[in-house]
Amino acid sequence: MSNTLAPSAVQALKGAYKGVFKISVMLVAAYLAAQWLSSILPAADYRSLPLLGNRTAVWIIAELHLMFAAFVLGVPIFAFITEIIGVATKEKRYDDLAREFTKLLAMAYTLTAVLGCLLLVLFIVLYPKFTSYLSKLFKPTWLLYIVLIFGEVVIAYLYWYTWDVLQGAKKYWHLFIGVMVNLFGTALLFVADIWVTFMMSPAGIDDAGNLTSLWAAINNHTWMPINIHRLLANVAFGGAIAAAYAAVRFLNAKTEEERARFDWMGYVGSFIAIAAFIPLPFAGYWLGREIYQFSEQMGVSMMGGGFSWLWILQAMLIGSLFLASNFYLWLGMGRIPGAERYAKFQVPMMILLTIGFIVWATPRSIMATSAEMAAMGGSHHPFLGLFGVMAAKHTAVNLMILTTFFSFMLYRRGNRIPAVPWAATAKVVQALVIAAAAAVVLGYGVYSYYVPSNIRIKFSIYQVAAVLTAMAVFVAVDIPMLKGAKEFGAIRWGQIPARAQYALFFLAISFTWLMGLMGYIRSGIRQHWHVYGRVADESVNAYTMTHGHATLIVSGITIVFFLLVSVVFYLAARQDREPA
Amino acid sequence: MKITFLKIFAFVLVVVGTYAYVGQLVPQFEEHPPAKQVITVQTPPQELASIGEELLRTKGGCLICHKVTDAGNERGPDLRHTVREAAKRKPGMDVEEYLTESIVTPDAFIVPGYPKMMPSALKPPANLNMAEVKAVVAYLQSLGGTDITAKVQAADIAAAKAAGPMHRGKELMGQYGCVGCHKIEGEGGKIGPELTKTAANHAPAELMRKIIDPTAWITPGFPPGIMPADLGNTVPEGDRHEIVAYLAGLSGKSYSATGAASPWSHEGVRLGLVILVFNLGMIAALLIAGRRVKKMESV
Numbered sequence: 055m056s057n058t059l060a061p062s063a064v065q066a067l068k069g070a071y072k073g074v075f076k077i078s079v080m081l082v083a084a085y086l087a088a089q090w091l092s093s094i095l096p097a098a099d100y101r102s103l104p105l106l107g108n109r110t111a112v113w114i115i116a117e118l119h120l121m122f123a124a125f126v127l128g129v130p131i132f133a134f135i136t137e138i139i140g141v142a143t144k145e146k147r148y149d150d151l152a153r154e155f156t157k158l159l160a161m162a163y164t165l166t167a168v169l170g171c172l173l174l175v176l177f178i179v180l181y182p183k184f185t186s187y188l189s190k191l192f193k194p195t196w197l198l199y200i201v202l203i204f205g206e207v208v209i210a211y212l213y214w215y216t217w218d219v220l221q222g223a224k225k226y227w228h229l230f231i232g233v234m235v236n237l238f239g240t241a242l243l244f245v246a247d248i249w250v251t252f253m254m255s256p257a258g259i260d261d262a263g264n265l266t267s268l269w270a271a272i273n274n275h276t277w278m279p280i281n282i283h284r285l286l287a288n289v290a291f292g293g294a295i296a297a298a299y300a301a302v303r304f305l306n307a308k309t310e311e312e313r314a315r316f317d318w319m320g321y322v323g324s325f326i327a328i329a330a331f332i333p334l335p336f337a338g339y340w341l342g343r344e345i346y347q348f349s350e351q352m353g354v355s356m357m358g359g360g361f362s363w364l365w366i367l368q369a370m371l372i373g374s375l376f377l378a379s380n381f382y383l384w385l386g387m388g389r390i391p392g393a394e395r396y397a398k399f400q401v402p403m404m405i406l407l408t409i410g411f412i413v414w415a416t417p418r419s420i421m422a423t424s425a426e427m428a429a430m431g432g433s434h435h436p437f438l439g440l441f442g443v444m445a446a447k448h449t450a451v452n453l454m455i456l457t458t459f460f461s462f463m464l465y466r467r468g469n470r471i472p473a474v475p476w477a478a479t480a481k482v483v484q485a486l487v488i489a490a491a492a493a494v495v496l497g498y499g500v501y502s503y504y505v506p507s508n509i510r511i512k513f514s515i516y517q518v519a520a521v522l523t524a525m526a527v528f529v530a531v532d533i534p535m536l537k538g539a540k541e542f543g544a545i546r547w548g549q550i551p552a553r554a555q556y557a558l559f560f561l562a563i564s565f566t567w568l569m570g571l572m573g574y575i576r577s578g579i580r581q582h583w584h585v586y587g588r589v590a591d592e593s594v595n596a597y598t599m600t601h602g603h604a605t606l607i608v609s610g611i612t613i614v615f616f617l618l619v620s621v622v623f624y625l626a627a628r629q630d631r632e633p634a
Numbered sequence: 635m636k637i638t639f640l641k642i643f644a645f646v647l648v649v650v651g652t653y654a655y656v657g658q659l660v661p662q663f664e665e666h667p668p669a670k671q672v673i674t675v676q677t678p679p680q681e682l683a684s685i686g687e688e689l690l691r692t693k694g695g696c697l698i699c700h701k702v703t704d705a706g707n708e709r710g711p712d713l714r715h716t717v718r719e720a721a722k723r724k725p726g727m728d729v730e731e732y733l734t735e736s737i738v739t740p741d742a743f744i745v746p747g748y749p750k751m752m753p754s755a756l757k758p759p760a761n762l763n764m765a766e767v768k769a770v771v772a773y774l775q776s777l778g779g780t781d782i783t784a785k786v787q788a789a790d791i792a793a794a795k796a797a798g799p800m801h802r803g804k805e806l807m808g809q810y811g812c813v814g815c816h817k818i819e820g821e822g823g824k825i826g827p828e829l830t831k832t833a834a835n836h837a838p839a840e841l842m843r844k845i846i847d848p849t850a851w852i853t854p855g856f857p858p859g860i861m862p863a864d865l866g867n868t869v870p871e872g873d874r875h876e877i878v879a880y881l882a883g884l885s886g887k888s889y890s891a892t893g894a895a896s897p898w899s900h901e902g903v904r905l906g907l908v909i910l911v912f913n914l915g916m917i918a919a920l921l922i923a924g925r926r927v928k929k930m931e932s933v
Contacts, residue, residue, distance in 0.1 A: 063923050064923045064924055064927055067919050067920050067923055070916065071916040071920060074913060074916050075916075078909045078912070081905065081909060082909065089902070097875070097889070189901070196901075200908045204908065204909075208912070256758075264802065264805065302639075302642065305638045306638055349753065349759060350699075350753060351695050351760070352759065354698045354699060355695070355698055358698070358707070359698055360665055364660075367660065370653075556645060559642060559645055560645075560649060563646055563649045563650060564649070567649075567653050581665065582666075582668075583759070587761060588758055591667070596666075597665060599664060601657055605654050605658070606657070608653075609653060612646075612650050613647070616643070616646050620639065
């Protein structure tokens with residue numbers, strides 16, 4: 055340890071210990087509070103929380119905890135990637151950006167821990183019988199979880215506090231800490247998913263609920279799909295929230311330099327959000343398939359039963375996300391000299407996205423009066439009903455993904471003119487690849503109507519494969535083609551209308567609301583079971599509420615989340631005035 | 635700055651409000667868990683069919699794939715015609731036998747034109763017992779307009795009772811060796827008193843006290859000092875509650891197995907140890923680093 059490093063190492067250790075101490079106090083307080091409340095309240099299988107009720111209270115706290123957890127697990131992933139880009143390109147602005155992302159974490163960790171401890175108390179006090187059952191079943195994993203929490207806190211704080219110290223030749227040590235933060239974070243996510251997914255798709259227990267295989271209980275049908283789905287969603291969510299932070303700072307910026315800095319940060323945040331968001335539907339298909347494999351009944355009630363209408367809401371949200379992200383890119387092209395060449399594509403792309411949105415949000419069956427049903431000839435509209443099936447929806451979403459990708463590629467080459475002699479041929483190849491993918495998607499989409507469902511479901515794989523292949527080929531051609539490209543001029547960072555920042559807020563709000571909705575569907579499809587098909591929920595809350603009621607709760611959670619996040623933003627902004 | 639925050643927050647409210655409003659536009663309905671049905675050997679056929687209809691619509695989840703009216707689902711065969719078709723499905727098998735088989739082991743015969751996708755109704759999530767399966771058969775018979783022949787037998791009811799609850803008291807009494815001396819539900823030793831109906835004469839709190847301190851009271855006719863004196867330390871608090879809940883259940887009483895675990899329970903001690911290790915580790919690291927800094931400063 056060098057002379058200069060040693061005092062900084064002490065500072066970093068002090069910072070990390072502050073984190074450990076905070077978590078220790080919170081855990082001890084939560085544990086003692088839960089035990090004290092359990093000892094003074096009468097023994098019962100369920101206890102009732104006045105006013106809010108058990109389910110709503112647990113729902114709100116669990117969802118808020120999950121949102122902050124998603125943020126603190128997602129941000130280090132792309133902060134680390136940004137840091138690596140900084141090392142590879144030797145551009146300091148990437149390192150600064152990664153540091154700016156990481157700055158958001160400290161307060162968010164504290165809020166995640168407070169909410170987690172509160173949730174633990176609620177579980178133990180309000181659902182003592184079920185919590186006791188689950189904790190006995192997964193005894194070794196609880197301990198591992200606590201160890202991982204402490205490990206994550208120590209390493210994450212070290213990651214932040216050593217940023218300025220571990221520069222230059224020591225940068226690789228900082229990158230190593232970054233790897234460790236993400237490994238611990240991912241492990242935490244995977245352990246927490248064990249309990250959640252076991253409740254959805256139990257395995258490893260006998261008919262009486264006794265454990266027969268811990269590994270089978272862990273590695274249940276939905277564990278790995280949810281792990282991957284959440285990992286991607288965390289990055290998308292973290293990116294969206296970081297972009298919203300940049301938007302706030304942009305709108306409050308006092309200098310051109312500050313505006314340029316946060317404009318760029320907002321762009322990178324939104325790019326991360328959309329890039330991680332694009333593969334999410336594919337991870338979702340995998341999860342859906344596993345749910346069907348675990349229980350046809352659960353799958354059917356999720357997609358075709360009482361929950362099917364929530365997928366229409368999901369389509370509305372994702373459609374809005376696609377529109378908003380393209381809108382942001384198109385506004386951003388205004389600050390790119392030369393990008394006006396591509397303005398002609400915007401209207402056709404918007405039309406395509408709007409049509410895709412409408413198709414995706416078309417319900418298959420419509421709640422109608424008997425007179426309306428008689429007029430339609432059934433519960434399905436004779437024409438619109440055709441667009442409400444998965445054949446049309448898969449086609450729509452794949453075309454929307456392709457359009458958004460194309461939009462981003464145009465943005466990317468906005469101020470550049472390829473200098474390589476084979477540029478014209480390359481552009482033809484790129485156009486053909488996009489056209490071929492669109493043809494495959496459309497072709498299989500139409501063909502889907504003529505084959506049974508068990509064959510049709512496989513077509514979605516071909517559609518997805520076509521889109522992914524087109525994207526990969528396009529990028530593979532684009533990178534060498536734009537090497538040494540001539541530039542119309544530098545991007546004028548900071549010169550973007552304020553409404554573009556509202557597009558970033560819109561992305562963050564929609565991602566948050568969407569996360570709340572999908573969390574409700576995931577949990578709600580267990581219906582009146584704590585553990586699906588095995589441990590019944592015998593409380594007064596064991597019913598599926600109306601969609602309207604559920605969406606009001608999701609909305610309330612979203613508003614509370616943004617209130618809390620504004621505190622995180624405020625504290626992060628304040629840190630600018632203080633040394634790291 | 636304040637104005638910007640207010641504007642942003644107003645924007646949050648507008649977007650969230652719009653989503654919440656759209657949420658009110660989709661069809662609204664509540665789904666309640668199936669009511670518990672009491673089926674006995676004496677349940678009359680029409681009542682059995684009525685219970686069967688309720689089970690088919692709720693606990694069985696049959697209407698997710700089948701239909702009983704024109705407007706239902708068509709993933710599986712139309713249940714209005716099952717009785718008519720059942721007689722022709724398998725030679726030598728009558729309607730009741732066929733319907734029972736198709737509910738209990740659906741893969742035994744797949745109706746042409748439909749995929750193999752139905753889980754056994756005896757398995758989760760439907761989790762019907764045989765008495766309930768017979769009720770569903772009775773309903774299908776009444777739906778098909780034939781006589782209800784399905785009859786619940788005593789064995790079907792017994793099987794229904796055998797579906798175990800979540801409490802692990804019985805298993806724990808084996809694990810802690812209680813059955814070595816006590817007879818419970820016809821099994822176990824004779825050194826101590828039979829415990830099958832002990833909760834009829836002792837309140838749960840008394841039973842709990844007996845486990846913690848075996849000398850608390852002695853059943854007349856049995857010698858003292860046989861039960862291990864340290865039983866209270868051997869059996870953790872959570873498990874004691876489970877055992878009391880099990881014994882209470884055998885006497886037809888209900889008792890929640892979940893009381894408060896002591897902060898000094900195994901879980902509490904483990905949590906404390908992890909906290910201690912991390913705190914001590916960090917303090918040690920700080921001390922070592924601090925010493926090195928001082929050393930360097932002095933050099």
